[in-house]
Amino acid sequence: MAWSSLHTDVMLDFFSRLTVKGLHRCRCVSREWLSVISNPNLRTLHRQRWSQHPLMLVLDNINSTTYVITVSDMGGAVLNHFIVDLPVTTSFAIIGYTYCELICFSLNHDKLYVCNPSTQELAEVPNSPYSSRFSASLPPMGFFTLTKQRHILAIGRVPSLDQYKIVRLFMCNVEKNGAYDFGCEVFTIRDGEHVDSGSWKLIGDCPCSVSQTSHASVEGAIYWPVADHALRSQRNHILRLDLETEMFEFISGPQDYLYGLDHEDNDFISFSLQELKGCVCLVNRYQPFFVLDVWMLKDRASGIWVKEHRIDLPPLDHHCMIQGFIPSNHDDGNLLIFMSSNQTYYYYNIQTQTFSVADNLNAEGLHSFFVYYDNFFSLGTR
Amino acid sequence: MAFTKKVTLKSSDGELFIIDRAVALQSRTIQYVLEDTNPVDAIIPVPAVDARTLSKVLEYCKKHLIDLNTDFEDYSKWDKDFVDAEVWMLYDLIMAADYLHIPPLIDLICDKIASMFKGQTPDKIREIFNIDNDFSKEEEEDFKKKSGWAFK
Numbered sequence: 001m002a003w004s005s006l007h008t009d010v011m012l013d014f015f016s017r018l019t020v021k022g023l024h025r026c027r028c029v030s031r032e033w034l035s036v037i038s039n040p041n042l043r044t045l046h047r048q049r050w051s052q053h054p055l056m057l058v059l060d061n062i063n064s065t066t067y068v069i070t071v072s073d074m075g076g077a078v079l080n081h082f083i084v085d086l087p088v089t090t091s092f093a094i095i096g097y098t099y100c101e102l103i104c105f106s107l108n109h110d111k112l113y114v115c116n117p118s119t120q121e122l123a124e125v126p127n128s129p130y131s132s133r134f135s136a137s138l139p140p141m142g143f144f145t146l147t148k149q150r151h152i153l154a155i156g157r158v159p160s161l162d163q164y165k166i167v168r169l170f171m172c173n174v175e176k177n178g179a180y181d182f183g184c185e186v187f188t189i190r191d192g193e194h195v196d197s198g199s200w201k202l203i204g205d206c207p208c209s210v211s212q213t214s215h216a217s218v219e220g221a222i223y224w225p226v227a228d229h230a231l232r233s234q235r236n237h238i239l240r241l242d243l244e245t246e247m248f249e250f251i252s253g254p255q256d257y258l259y260g261l262d263h264e265d266n267d268f269i270s271f272s273l274q275e276l277k278g279c280v281c282l283v284n285r286y287q288p289f290f291v292l293d294v295w296m297l298k299d300r301a302s303g304i305w306v307k308e309h310r311i312d313l314p315p316l317d318h319h320c321m322i323q324g325f326i327p328s329n330h331d332d333g334n335l336l337i338f339m340s341s342n343q344t345y346y347y348y349n350i351q352t353q354t355f356s357v358a359d360n361l362n363a364e365g366l367h368s369f370f371v372y373y374d375n376f377f378s379l380g381t382r
Numbered sequence: 383m384a385f386t387k388k389v390t391l392k393s394s395d396g397e398l399f400i401i402d403r404a405v406a407l408q409s410r411t412i413q414y415v416l417e418d419t420n421p422v423d424a425i426i427p428v429p430a431v432d433a434r435t436l437s438k439v440l441e442y443c444k445k446h447l448i449d450l451n452t453d454f455e456d457y458s459k460w461d462k463d464f465v466d467a468e469v470w471m472l473y474d475l476i477m478a479a480d481y482l483h484i485p486p487l488i489d490l491i492c493d494k495i496a497s498m499f500k501g502q503t504p505d506k507i508r509e510i511f512n513i514d515n516d517f518s519k520e521e522e523e524d525f526k527k528k529s530g531w532a533f534k
Binding site: 009013017024026 | 508
């Protein structure tokens with residue numbers, strides 16, 4: 001057998017089926033394999049293939065500085081399992097999670113770490129000269145009182161540039177009556193460049209206050225629900241930040257569906273945003289019935305929203321979160337839904353419109369589950 | 383009649399395979415030959431594939447053509463058994479599937495080969511696939527340092 005007589009295309013084809021971790025093993029096999037695995041086309045093929053194969057990422061919070069990350073396929077086979085030890089001890093940690101390829105760990109007001117589970121890289125993001133100037137002097141407010149956070153974090157991929165950008169909205173210019181502005185800064189992470197070498201860039205004021213609990217990161221943009229009632233009543237329901245141009249714009253919600261979007265109760269937001277199947281979705285609990293409507297923004301330019309799903313929730317359970325979409329070969333796929341009242345993960349079969357308990361996910365302990373995609377992106381730490 | 387229903391393939395070692403035209407058409411390479419020349423009763427040479435491999439490839443083509451009523455589960459079981467073969471056989475098959483251009487067969491074998499890599503050390507992979515280690519001691523040490531995380 002002479003593997004070298006195989007066409008490079010065929011070699012690339014079978015290597016594209018391996019995880020990034022598996023490829024790191026295979027590149028040590030021979031010079032020839034190393035050269036094929038270093039072929040830039042492999043990255044493109046790998047992304048095409050693995051973007052169709054979502055994985056499950058489990059984040060297990062051992063203590064305030066230690067997380068265990070386990071990545072497995074939908075059949076439950078473990079592909080990657082490792083411990084993240086963060087060098088800072090703090091009493092509180094949140095995970096800035098969105099389109100789950102890179103994970104941000106935010107431990108206190110300024111410290112921020114970014115991790116790529118596929119390559120097991122962990123890097124500290126340099127402090128910002130902009131937001132840190134304010135965050136140290138300001139008292140936490142509103143929702144921030146709970147979390148001791150003074151900023152809103154999001155991370156998104158810019159497909160056109162193959163970069164990730166961390167976006168931080170931070171409180172600034174607080175007035176005596178408690179009103180405050182949001183500044184916006186962006187940190188760019190370039191493939192293969194050490195995170196250390198990057199810097200924050202101030203892109204100006206965020207045009208309005210936004211939801212502190214919900215955002216979506218979709219195809220090169222971050223979307224937040226607008227928290228300002230006056231703006232919402234002008235049909236500016238969603239704020240979008242284009243990660244490539246770094247410009248803000250407002251987007252209207254579904255035309256014929258106003259409940260919760262224009263809620264009378266001043267700043268109350270009853271909908272959340274998220275990514276499903278590469279589209280931004282508006283998820284709204286339709287009260288008083290226990291029904292969850294999932295609207296999908298099919299065409300942003302012409303503002304076309306389509307009601308993709310109407311989900312009847314189990315009678316006792318209406319505090320829930322859609323964790324992601326899991327495609328299937330056999331039917332229309334499942335939505336992974338977390339019910340917070342009984343702390344249980346469910347699959348919602350889109351075709352049969354039925355719930356089933358996600359047995360493989362409901363282990364004991366403090367776990368969070370995310371739909372995850374294997375990827376090559378290097379944080380430049382090796 | 384412009385089209386013959388049977389097609390004759392000749393392997394690299396000279397063996398003749400008389401098969402249904404529809405079976406042969408699963409190979410895009412043969413499909414192009416038939417479209418271009420439409421050889422009536424002619425013998426199509428397959429110089430890159432020996433008889434043993436060609437008969438196995440044709441077995442796959444027949445299975446995936448005839449049993450249109452077979453459901454997905456049956457196919458995946460049959461496919462799984464089909465690629466449960468020695469490494470050299472898989473190698474010959476993928477070379478043949480590549481030459482004959484049969485994308486689903488390439489896909490099936492690539493999946494099988496990829497599954498054989500799973501959880502293996504580079505030493506083990508070299509052993510399975512009969513590959514010489516052409517890295518120096520220093521280079522190996524360097525790999526261990528940089529890619530050590532991937533071996534845990």
